[in-house]
Amino acid sequence: MSVAPLDCRQWKDTVLRTARVCDARDGWVTLDDASEARVAVSCFIQPQAGDWVCCLEAESSYVLHVLRRPEGERYACVALPGIDRLRLCTRELELTATRKLRLASLVDCELLASTGRLTLTAQNIVSQATDSLFQIARELVSRAENIQQQARHLLCSRARRQLIVAEKEVRVDGELIQMG
Numbered sequence: 057m058s059v060a061p062l063d064c065r066q067w068k069d070t071v072l073r074t075a076r077v078c079d080a081r082d083g084w085v086t087l088d089d090a091s092e093a094r095v096a097v098s099c100f101i102q103p104q105a106g107d108w109v110c111c112l113e114a115e116s117s118y119v120l121h122v123l124r125r126p127e128g129e130r131y132a133c134v135a136l137p138g139i140d141r142l143r144l145c146t147r148e149l150e151l152t153a154t155r156k157l158r159l160a161s162l163v164d165c166e167l168l169a170s171t172g173r174l175t176l177t178a179q180n181i182v183s184q185a186t187d188s189l190f191q192i193a194r195e196l197v198s199r200a201e202n203i204q205q206q207a208r209h210l211l212c213s214r215a216r217r218q219l220i221v222a223e224k225e226v227r228v229d230g231e232l233i234q235m236g
Contacts, residue, residue, distance in 0.1 A: 071113040074123060077103045083137035085109070085119055093117035095137045102135035 075087040080103045083095050093111050095103060096118040103109055106126040109119045125132075136142060151157060159165060167174060183189065205211060220226060 069114060073111050073113065074108055075111050077105055077107045077109055077119075080104050080107075087111070091117060093119050095119045095135075097136055097138060100134050100136065102133040104129075104133075 075089065075091075075093075077085045078088055078090075079086040080095075085093050085095060085103050087093060087109075093113075094116065096112075099109075099119050099121060101122040103119055103122050104125075106129065107122050108124040110121040110123055112118045112120055122132075
């Protein structure tokens with residue numbers, strides 16, 4: 057792909073200015089002079105009311121950057137107007153939050169480490185599925201001080217061979233105990 061050299065004559069009616077956002081919705085903003093501008097795809101921080109922005113005005117007006125937020129406003133949304141898919145490609149990627157990190161999707165969410173290791177480390181880990189939870193592995197190892205399993209109707213454990221080892225006591229309790 058070849059890029060034509062920039063012809064300065066094309067820029068004679070172009071203005072770069074700052075403005076305050078009065079309203080923002082659906083990739084468009086209303087500025088303090090009542091004009092409207094489209095949010096440029098390169099403007100990663102989604103403008104919101106009260107922001108000071110950098111605008112490019114030519115045949116159409118575009119918000120290029122959010123320059124400043126009102127004092128005390130500490131929320132930002134990274135948005136790409138008109139873009140349906142975002143892919144970040146790099147050797148390593150790190151997302152860090154000092155208090156909370158949340159990944160959310162209305163449909164599916166995948167974490168893949170095809171040939172490596174997936175590590176979850178936390179004080180408490182809670183897994184919840186409203187329908188089914190499958191764990192599939194060649195080998196599954198669980199280690200804990202205590203393990204409790206509870207099923208409302210049936211708890212079934214199947215294997216070619218099973219081994220139950222206790223250093224002190226094995227207790228089987230039930231109305232009916234069948235062996236063999």
